[in-house]
Amino acid sequence: MKATIYDVAREAGVSIAAVSQVINGKGKISEERRNEIFSVMERLNYRPSVIAAALTGKRTYTLGLLVPDISNPFFAEIAHAVEDQGHKLGYSIVICSTHNEDERIERYLTLLQQKSVDGMIIGTGMDNLELLAPLVDKSVPIVSIAREMPSAYVQTVHVGDFDGGKLAGQHLLALGHTRIAVLAEHLKVSSSRERIRGFRDALAGAGCELPDAWVKPGGFDLLQGGKRQTLELLRQAECPTALFCCNDLLAIGALQAAKELGVRVPEELSIVGFDDTILASVTDPPLTTVAQPIEAMGKLAVDLLIGQLTNPSEAKPAHVLEPKLVVRKSTASIGD
Amino acid sequence: MKATIYDVAREAGVSIAAVSQVINGKGKISEERRNEIFSVMERLNYRPSVIAAALTGKRTYTLGLLVPDISNPFFAEIAHAVEDQGHKLGYSIVICSTHNEDERIERYLTLLQQKSVDGMIIGTGMDNLELLAPLVDKSVPIVSIAREMPSAYVQTVHVGDFDGGKLAGQHLLALGHTRIAVLAEHLKVSSSRERIRGFRDALAGAGCELPDAWVKPGGFDLLQGGKRQTLELLRQAECPTALFCCNDLLAIGALQAAKELGVRVPEELSIVGFDDTILASVTDPPLTTVAQPIEAMGKLAVDLLIGQLTNPSEAKPAHVLEPKLVVRKSTASIGD
DNA sequence: TTGAAAGCGCTACCAA
DNA sequence: TTGGTAGCGCTTTCAA
Numbered sequence: 283m284k285a286t287i288y289d290v291a292r293e294a295g296v297s298i299a300a301v302s303q304v305i306n307g308k309g310k311i312s313e314e315r316r317n318e319i320f321s322v323m324e325r326l327n328y329r330p331s332v333i334a335a336a337l338t339g340k341r342t343y344t345l346g347l348l349v350p351d352i353s354n355p356f357f358a359e360i361a362h363a364v365e366d367q368g369h370k371l372g373y374s375i376v377i378c379s380t381h382n383e384d385e386r387i388e389r390y391l392t393l394l395q396q397k398s399v400d401g402m403i404i405g406t407g408m409d410n411l412e413l414l415a416p417l418v419d420k421s422v423p424i425v426s427i428a429r430e431m432p433s434a435y436v437q438t439v440h441v442g443d444f445d446g447g448k449l450a451g452q453h454l455l456a457l458g459h460t461r462i463a464v465l466a467e468h469l470k471v472s473s474s475r476e477r478i479r480g481f482r483d484a485l486a487g488a489g490c491e492l493p494d495a496w497v498k499p500g501g502f503d504l505l506q507g508g509k510r511q512t513l514e515l516l517r518q519a520e521c522p523t524a525l526f527c528c529n530d531l532l533a534i535g536a537l538q539a540a541k542e543l544g545v546r547v548p549e550e551l552s553i554v555g556f557d558d559t560i561l562a563s564v565t566d567p568p569l570t571t572v573a574q575p576i577e578a579m580g581k582l583a584v585d586l587l588i589g590q591l592t593n594p595s596e597a598k599p600a601h602v603l604e605p606k607l608v609v610r611k612s613t614a615s616i617g618d
Numbered sequence: 619m620k621a622t623i624y625d626v627a628r629e630a631g632v633s634i635a636a637v638s639q640v641i642n643g644k645g646k647i648s649e650e651r652r653n654e655i656f657s658v659m660e661r662l663n664y665r666p667s668v669i670a671a672a673l674t675g676k677r678t679y680t681l682g683l684l685v686p687d688i689s690n691p692f693f694a695e696i697a698h699a700v701e702d703q704g705h706k707l708g709y710s711i712v713i714c715s716t717h718n719e720d721e722r723i724e725r726y727l728t729l730l731q732q733k734s735v736d737g738m739i740i741g742t743g744m745d746n747l748e749l750l751a752p753l754v755d756k757s758v759p760i761v762s763i764a765r766e767m768p769s770a771y772v773q774t775v776h777v778g779d780f781d782g783g784k785l786a787g788q789h790l791l792a793l794g795h796t797r798i799a800v801l802a803e804h805l806k807v808s809s810s811r812e813r814i815r816g817f818r819d820a821l822a823g824a825g826c827e828l829p830d831a832w833v834k835p836g837g838f839d840l841l842q843g844g845k846r847q848t849l850e851l852l853r854q855a856e857c858p859t860a861l862f863c864c865n866d867l868l869a870i871g872a873l874q875a876a877k878e879l880g881v882r883v884p885e886e887l888s889i890v891g892f893d894d895t896i897l898a899s900v901t902d903p904p905l906t907t908v909a910q911p912i913e914a915m916g917k918l919a920v921d922l923l924i925g926q927l928t929n930p931s932e933a934k935p936a937h938v939l940e941p942k943l944v945v946r947k948s949t950a951s952i953g954d
Numbered sequence: 955t956t957g958a959a960a961g962c963g964c965t966a967c968c969a970a
Numbered sequence: 971t972t973g974g975t976a977g978c979g980c981t982t983t984c985a986a
Contacts, residue, residue: 284756286963297973302965309966310971329752332732333672334963337978344729352713353698355691355896362689365715369722374729377688377713379701386705393680393710396668397733416665420620505896534900560691560841564870566902622979633957638981645982646955670979673962957986963978970973 285326294322305330336398344374345587346394346402348387352379354504354531355559356576360405360427363580371588373400380406382502388413395422401587403427404436407471423590427583428574430472430600437590438600439583443476444483446572446605450526450554451484453570453607458616459524459552463496463515465508465532474499474528477556481526496522500532508535509542516543516551523616524552530561533569537612548614558608567611575603621662630658641666672734680710681923682730682738684723688715690840690867691895692912696741696763699916707924709736716742718838724749731758737923739763740772743807759926763919764910766808766936773926774936775919779812780819782908782941786862786890787820789906789943794952795860795888799832799851801844801868810835810864813892813908817862832858836868844871845878852879852887859952860888866897869905873948884950894944903947911939 287305291298296319303309304319311319322328336342347364349357361377368375376399378390387406391413394402401423408414408426411433417424418435425437454462464481466474482492498515500507508527512535515521527533533555540547547553547567555562558573582601590596623641627634632655639645640655647655658664672678683700685693697713704711712735714726723742727749730738737759744750744762747769753760754771761773790798800817802810818828834851836843844863848871851857863869869891876883883889883903891898894909918937926932 284752288963298964299966299973299975300971303972306965312971315971327752329728329732331673331963332729333669333734334978335965336669337667337673337963337980338965339978340965344733351698352688352701353691353694353896355689355694358689358691358694361713361715362687362717365688365717369717374725375714376729376733377697377715378711379697379713381698381701381705389710392665393668393712396665397680397712398669416620416663537900560689561897561900564873564897564901566900566904568902624979634980635957635959635982636955639956642981648955651955667979670962671981673964673979674981675962676981955986958984960981960983962980965976965978967976968974970971 285328287330289326290319290322290328293326294319341400342398343372344376344397344399345584346397346399347375347377347405348380348390348394348402349377349405350380350382350407352377355561356529356557356574357405359559359576360580363577364403364584367581367584371584373584373588384409391417395420401425401591403583403587404431405429407473409470421594423587423594425583425587425590427579428473430476434598437586437598439579439586439603440473440600441574441579441603441605443473444480446556447477447480447526448484449605449607450556450572451481453554453609453613454524454526454552455484455488455490457524457552457613460490461520461522462492462524462526463498463522464492465511465525465527465536466497466499467504467528467532468501469499477528504529504531505535508532509539510535512536512539513543516540516545523550524613525554527553527555530555530557530559530569530571533571533612534561534565537565537569548612552613554613562608562610565612570610570613571608573606573608579603621664623666625662626655626658626664629662630655677736678734679708680712680733680735681920682733682735683711683713683741684716684726684730684738685713685741686716686718686743688713691897692865692893692910693741695895695912696916699913700739700920703917703920707920709920709924720745727753731756737761737927739919739923740767741765743809745806757930759923759930761919761923761926763915764809766812770934773922773934775915775922775939776809776936777910777915777939777941779809780816782892783813783816783818783862784820785941785943786892786908787817789890789945789949790860790862790888791820791824791826793860793888793949796826797856797858798828798860798862799834799858800828801847801861801863801872802833802835803840803864803868804837805835813864840865840867841871844868845875846871848872848875849879852876852881859886860949861890863889863891866891866893866895866905866907869907869948870897870901873901873905884948888949890949898944898946901948906946906949907944909942909944915939
């Protein structure tokens with residue numbers, strides 16, 4: 283059986299209060315007693331129950347991270363960064379993957395709260411901000427990452443999606459493309475919408491039009507979705523010469539579709555992705571993509587969250603990081 | 619403030635015991651009272667505290683998953699599979715990434731236990747089985763995934779690493795290679811050792827020797843490590859014509875090294891990986907690799923774990939799934 | 955059927 | 971400095 287605070291107290295011949303104080307380094311205990319108690323804890327291999335402690339409202343030094351799909355390298359890399367920084371600051375991270383299903387968002391939100399994390403980082407889009415209400419009530423600090431979240435209550439860390447889309451657009455325009463299509467995630471994803479808006483903005487600046495029919499929203503499976511949409515696009519009589527994909531996974535689907543149809547990238551079709559995950563650097567050809575500073579975002583999110591923990595009253599500005607275009611081999615001048 | 623069981627009891631004019639019974643669907647409560655209580659719970663937006671419940675030893679319907687590095691697509695895909703199956707069976711999954719550091723293994727092991735998960739799936743190699751002792755004491759069910767774990771206490775799901783290595787070896791031999799080197803993870807990783815053993819076995823069967831100096835263990839960063847080791851190998855006078863990499867990430871590092879040196883794959887250097895993650899299918903050239911049935915492994919691990927939950931006394935055999943060689947474009951006959 | 959009360963392990967306040 | 975003790979919110983006998 284696991285040792286409890288009572289066992290330690292009994293063995294050491296002191297009260298549980300004394301033991302509790304030693305555990306938490308609070309109160310006044312004589313050096314002698316403290317050492318005695320420590321050695322008993324050691325001997326009994328005693329581990330305080332976080333559960334019981336949490337019940338009495340103590341900090342748990344655990345942060346929750348909610349992502350839509352952990353098998354998307356972008357979020358896996360975010361998770362990695364968050365874990366790293368959290369650990370540096372003495373926090374453990376528990377990760378929950380909502381598997382892109384709305385119902386699970388609510389479930390994991392509740393779960394994390396119930397497991398009494400000290401704060402949460404949310405990387406999942408939330409259509410229904412109502413879901414945050416219980417957290418706000420309990421004043422659980424929240425920062426959203428990689429997604430805008432229009433709530434005064436949550437702090438936000440994300441890349442300039444509009445600017446990112448614009449970068450992609452300008453790059454493609456500079457290469458002489460005018461017939462360009464867009465592969466998106468589900469259009470309820472705000473970052474996708476923003477990226478497209480930025481992209482459109484760039485095209486518009488050059489007097490180039492993006493027909494609505496050429497904005498293809500994907501389904502749940504980004505890879506398959508990207509592939510399917512691209513096949514459709516490429517089979518049209520008047521097909522696009524370039525593709526802007528709202529993330530790397532979609533871009534890879536597009537790459538696969540092109541390969542399947544024998545369409546050469548970048549000679550016959552230019553493709554630009556978004557995120558700059560590990561995937562982008564290894565594909566054939568390597569992917570031109572809009573990079574998000576994943577590591578910096580993860581670190582910043584943790585820093586902000588822990589900042590809120592220690593100073594809850596602070597203002598909560600949005601932090602918008604700068605996207606960068608990384609040119610690799612999947613884009614080329616038209617007619618090259 | 620959040621409503622407690624007391625609030626509900628008071629509002630409904632019953633005892634907390636009655637409310638508890640309703641929550642858990644136990645005991646005998648008149649239909650009438652039950653409905654009354656339900657409606658009060660609704661009105662108060664009452665959510666039972668999992669923490670408090672856990673303190674009294676109730677199930678939490680949460681499973682813990684421990685992986686060495688969530689940014690490795692193999693483990694991200696495992697996590698995805700586990701989450702999916704867990705969810706199907708009504709369990710939530712919390713994922714912890716140990717970031718490949720031993721100290722964090724212990725920390726997260728303790729954490730998960732403290733958060734009172736009902737069981738744990740461990741995908742991290744554990745040198746020190748002592749760490750499991752506290753879990754065994756509390757009889758927390760454990761299944762290890764993707765790693766052998768020589769403990770009668772834990773159930774195991776993994777691929778036949780020896781056979782997988784052998785498949786790789788046979789494939790390379792069949793292509794006429796004899797000068798073959800191996801890229802491994804840290805050699806304390808048992809699966810790497812097994813894969814190499816199987817690989818050696820295949821070579822030995824053909825009278826081919828694998829010099830120890832050509833077994834290159836990597837460091838923490840698999841990608842960089844794989845690249846560095848490959849550069850070293852390729853710069854030797856008498857360099858290998860083929861590489862067996864103990865996972866896809868290493869193989870990609872090798873691919874990058876080859877590209878950097880202008881060594882053509884597969885014409886001048888054949889590379890075979892292990893895992894068959896998404897990465898393998900997108901690289902340039904696509905990677906020949908030994909596939910693990912990731913989805914099946916995740917599903918099986920969850921099933922076994924939940925089996926133990928409901929029937930703790932069962933025998934705990936190891937489940938060894940079959941690896942499959944997936945031939946893509948990174949391997950070719952020697953001299954082609 | 956229902957309710958009173960004893961924990962679960964720990965924190966924090968108040969007396970001693 | 972110390973120890974006693976009242977919760978924290980819920981589950982679970984055991985009586986009523």
